[in-house]
Amino acid sequence: MNNINETINKVNNKLKIGIIGLGRIGQVHLAALKTLKDVDVVAISDISPDLIKKTVEEYQIPNFYTDYRLLLHQKDIDAVWICSPTTYHFTQVKEALDNNKFVFCEKPLDAELSKIETLINSYSDLSLRLMVGFNRRFDPDFATVKKRLQEIGKPVIIKITSRDPFPPSAEYSRQSGGIYNDMSIHDLDMARFISGSEVEEVIAIGSKNYTEDIDTTLITLKFKNGIICNIDNSRKASYGYDQRLEVLGHDGMISAENKKITNVQFYSDSNIQSSVLEPFFLERYKQSYIEEAKEFITAIKEKKEFPSTANDALQASILANACGQSLEKKQMIFL
Ligand SMILES: NC(=O)c1ccc[n+]([C@@H]2O[C@H](COP(=O)([O-])OP(=O)(O)OC[C@H]3O[C@@H](n4cnc5c(N)ncnc54)[C@H](O)[C@@H]3O)[C@@H](O)[C@H]2O)c1
Incomplete structure (x- = not known):
């Protein structure tokens, strides 16, 4: 990348x-970026002219395109946020890198491992140029669990519950690469992040309850450092967005509980009432998208590796594929 130093200098003003x-x-990231002082969102692109019109009106963005290539060729843009459907990520990431942009790409980087490997093998400085959107690492509660892990002694069990309130549209499902690549991938990354190790054994079972695809699954992982992990995913939870993390250690347990809309509880002699859960990821993980963007900017300014890289994306996708294989073959997969 010939102009990386030039870009880093510019970042000292505004990215x-x-x-x-x-x-x-895309709307979540735009709102998150708009809260930060040291960035300017100067261009947007979507294939939907109506969406562009609505967004430009709301945020007064000076440049807008229905063809993303025009955005990538806009010379004064330093960094690109790729929030298109998964099937476009590989091509758009590659084109953005070839146009000398820093790149933030939503998960998963691609459903095909070979394409992620192609990216890793094509750019020697990729971890300084591409960050992948595993936003849950930056959720303040989950980040605190990671930070305080040593206080519970050697970890032995990780339990992750991640259930969506309702299934996605059939069109989204078709482009998403299935439950493991689309949904479980967040939890597989969280399991790697918390364990600080790589997986050696994977077993997954699943069922179809609400859609034509697998929409309910239990995954068990065994890490090389001995930790075992259970992930519980459902595309539907009638009571809201259920997101919990628990780690059992030799000397204690640490957990991050669900976030509710309010913390007010009502007590009477016959019942106790509390608020329902945050409805979905837009609300539950709102702060994580802001923290994630801050980390992106800090990494560029300090010329250090991004905190979630293409290799993290590759490892999570390897696990997602292993889950699919385990389900299909009805057997444990050894990595
Ligand atoms: N990190 C998270 O919490 C999180 C949450 C949801 C989705 N995602 C990921 O984000 C990506 C997008 O998901 P979504 O839920 O926003 O999907 P979406 O369908 O709501 O939005 C995708 C947008 O991309 C536009 N688009 C399609 N093709 C395009 C192209 N060639 N160029 C430019 N724009 C194009 C569509 O018109 C649409 O507006 C997926 O990869 C998904 O896995 C991540």
Whole structure:
């Protein structure tokens, strides 16, 4: 990358950002970036002219394109946020890197391992140029669990519950690569992040309850450092967005409980009432997207590796694929 030093110097003023894809997560990232002082969102792109119009009106973005390539060719843009459907990530990441942009790409980097490997093998400084959106690492509660892990002694069991309130549209499902690549991938990354180790054994079972695809699954992992982990995923939880993390250690237990809309509880002689859960990821993980963007900017300014890299994306995708294989073959997969 010939102009990396030039870009880093510019970042000391304001980082100029373009966003590709303005659907659910694109809007979340745009709102998160708008809260930060040291960045300017100067361009957006989506194939939907209506979405562009609505977003430009709301945020007064000066440049907008239905063809993302025009955004990538805009010279003054330093960094690109790729929030398009998963099937476009590989091509758009590659084109953005080839246009000398720093890149933030939503998970998963690609459903095909070979494509992620191609990216890793094509750019020697990739961990300084591409960050992958495993936002849950930056959730303040989960980050605290990681930080305080040593206080519970040697960890032995990790339990992750991650259930969506309702299943996605059939169109989203088709482009998403299935439950393991689309949904469990967050939890597989969280399991790696918390364990600080790599997986050697994977077993997954699943069922179809609400859609034509596997929408309910239990995954068990065994890490090389001996930790065992259980992940419980469902595309539907009638009571809201259920997101919990628990780690059992030799000397104690640490857990991050669900976030509720309010912390107010009502007590009477016949019952106790408390608020329902945050409805979905937009609300539950709102702060994590802001922290994630801050980490992206800090890494560029300090010329250090991004905290979630293409290799993290590769490892999580290897696990997602192993889950699919385990389900299909009805057997444990050894990595
Ligand atoms: N980290 C998270 O919490 C999180 C949450 C949801 C989705 N995601 C990921 O984000 C990605 C997008 O998911 P979503 O839920 O926002 O999907 P979405 O369908 O709501 O939005 C995708 C947007 O991209 C646009 N688009 C399609 N093709 C395009 C192209 N070639 N160029 C530019 N724009 C294009 C669509 O018009 C749409 O507006 C997926 O990869 C998904 O896995 C991550």
